Amino acid sequence: MAIGDFFKKAGEEVGKVVKKTGEYSKKAAEITSLTIKATAVKDEMKKIYREIGEKAFQTYKAGGSLSKRLFEEDFKRLLELEKELEEIESQIEALKKSDEK
Numbered sequence: 001m002a003i004g005d006f007f008k009k010a011g012e013e014v015g016k017v018v019k020k021t022g023e024y025s026k027k028a029a030e031i032t033s034l035t036i037k038a039t040a041v042k043d044e045m046k047k048i049y050r051e052i053g054e055k056a057f058q059t060y061k062a063g064g065s066l067s068k069r070l071f072e073e074d075f076k077r078l079l080e081l082e083k084e085l086e087e088i089e090s091q092i093e094a095l096k097k098s099d100e101k
Contacts, residue, residue: 031095038088045081048074 052074056066 027095027098031092034088034092034095038085038092041081041085041088045078045085048078048081 052071055070055074059066059070
């Protein structure tokens with residue numbers, strides 16, 4: 001093998017490694033971004049759960065009844081957030097599985 005061929009082949013291999021590293025870094029950044037979004041969604045859900053509890057207690061304390069209507073908007077928002085969280089987690093899993101290939 002001539003020196004020129006050696007350097008050409010080495011350059012091609014280095015190029016492949018650099019490309020693969022860049023792809024991995026991009027996926028890692030996407031996963032990190034999605035994980036941050038998932039955490040924000042979970043935090044919002046926790047806030048709503050806490051608000052539901054406070055609302056229920058204050059209503060009970062005041063002698064009121066706990067009707068579905070009292071919490072309907074909160075429950076709808078929680079369902080939306082659950083769906084959003086599932087979508088984010090699905091995207092994260094897809095990215096992780098694409099790294100396994």
